[in-house]
Amino acid sequence: MSDTTTAPSLGDTDAPVSTSSRAKGLLTVRNGLLLLAVVLLLIAPIFVEEFWLRTGFAACGAIIGAIGLNLLVGTTGQLSLAHAFFLAVGAITYVYLSGEEGGTAETVNGLGLPPLVGMVAGVLLAGLAGLLFSPVAARLRGIYLGVASLGLVFIGQHVLNTWTSVTGGFNGRTAPRFELFGFSFGSDNPSLFVLGVPFNAPERLWYLGIVLAVLSYVFAKNLLRSRPGRALQTLRDSEVAAAVMGVDVQRYKARVFLVSSMYAGLAGVLYALSIGSVAPESFALDLSVLYLAMIVLGGLGSVGGAALGAIFVTALPLVFQQYAGALPLVSQPGQGGVSAGQAARLLFGLAIVLVILFEPAGLVGFANRFKRKGRKRPARTTGPTPSPTPAQGSTT
């Protein structure tokens, strides 16, 4: 039961013996495409509008968060609705540690530490929060865990709204700009031109987001291929079997909570950076549900799927907003019709239902289906396409 949703034929398994010449050809094509994608992403700021760069940065944050949640829900089979809470811990830690004292409506404290320290601390503290919750999580199974984690979101909301000196209360507080060794990612200082294009905040954040997202992606990929990754997948399939095989169930559950919430913490920091401010309201149950939507749409258990889902879910409402005038059925705000945000939400809901009904492996499952059809590869070790996700039982 490996991470088969990501298509073993893509060369992940790097089996040197059985690699036929044809597979080698595919490998180079794949690498070529990958290279092209990387180059396109890297030169994008030169010719792409600011709107797309900002959307891209928001998507990068979401990708990181979704990969984290996917490790927990998709790989390990622990339903968690608490992701928004861990995002909040990361975001609030960042704005508190790196923010300045002051504030408009409420006086807020801040330590004014370098943003990098704030970011790292945000990740660590979110991880700590996950670790603290893991004793509860380790005792609960399946749906009980889901509802207990639901509680965490509401309790978190309450704390955020109450602890005004840190969070700014209901109105929230602004997030400090990110800066690395004097190089600011939030302003045009020091000013920078590439091919005559000024590289300001959106362009700089774009690169920051891509670097962090790629690192998170690679880390998760490697984790899944390592011993702990296999242990987690066994845990999902059967806790008893895992325990019999020598997997320390409690400890692995605690660890996956730690890793997943650290991902969430980083996603929270990026969220704060991309919005420019944080308010308790942003970290409500809605956000958890959106993250769940991302990983379900992308394909439970697949890192690439989580990334795809995250891009889809983040970009859709923004794109709707931007092009509301050109879309049928979507009206401008205040005209009584379906607004862009609502249209996007309706679409998510529908997409979730359809995916679970017809393609439990999500977008990645779709992609693989076409790939398999096109190639007609003799079924090797994977057998009759066992769906590796916990979402089986579709009627198709």
Place this chain on the structure above:
Amino acid sequence: MNTFLTLLLNGLSLGAIYALIALGFSVIFKASEVVSFMHGSLLLFGAFTIAKLNASIGFIPAVIVGVLATAGVGLLVERLCIDRLRGAPVISLAILTIGIDIMMLTELTRRIGSDILNVGHPWGGDFVSIGGIGITTNRLYAMITAAVLIALFFTAFKFSSWGVAMRASAEDGETAALMGIKRGRVSALAWVIGAGLAAIAGLFLVGSPTPGVAPVVHSVALRAFPAAILGGLDSTGGALVGGMIIGIAEAMAAGYQDQLLFLGRGFGDVVPYVVMILVLLVRPSGLFGTKELTRV
């Protein structure tokens, strides 16, 4: 003392509403193994329909139509989605209901808009006082209705052939199916009951002292979740006890807010979750839930 008794009574009445919702949860869970995250929307839908129809067709018909319509939505969901996915993992089914919930809530929020709809209960905001202990008429009726419905439900559950069929299929679905019990029918009926109960709970939940039908009711309904979990998801009696515990705890926390100010304003809203997590720490399957046994 009077304050305490008043709070207790109000807590009980709130608990009765929660118990109705939680009962729906656990009936659905027992019959179809689905944890319905869409209950908040069902409740809101019921209340919304009643509020919309009240003006044109009168209160009682509006309630009947509202409850039936909500039950119809439950039936539709069961037939179109849940029934096709029999045997799918609990988590997928739960996520599916979340998807439906997103759609329903978005549409309802859009239709309700920013104003608060008033259901216009015939009893309005009346207040009953017995020896210094006060409660709104709405809540009093809620308690009575809940008691009657719950009694009816338990009788049916124990004696009717549907009740027997349902208990059998919850106990061991395959054997029950072999004995000629139609699981699809049992689960469909469970959804109808669960959704209908949610609509009735919605009717009372949006009455005084709550202002009216607003999207926020959705999150109030979510607090019945802890109630169901607390009692044990697969225990109907547990849903009742859980509802009462949550209702009383919430009313007390809200009533003694001034003494609890160090926990922050509005702590009453999160009390259900705090209680739930504490109970789950001690009893991971709830108070009356079946302990999960693992056979190797």
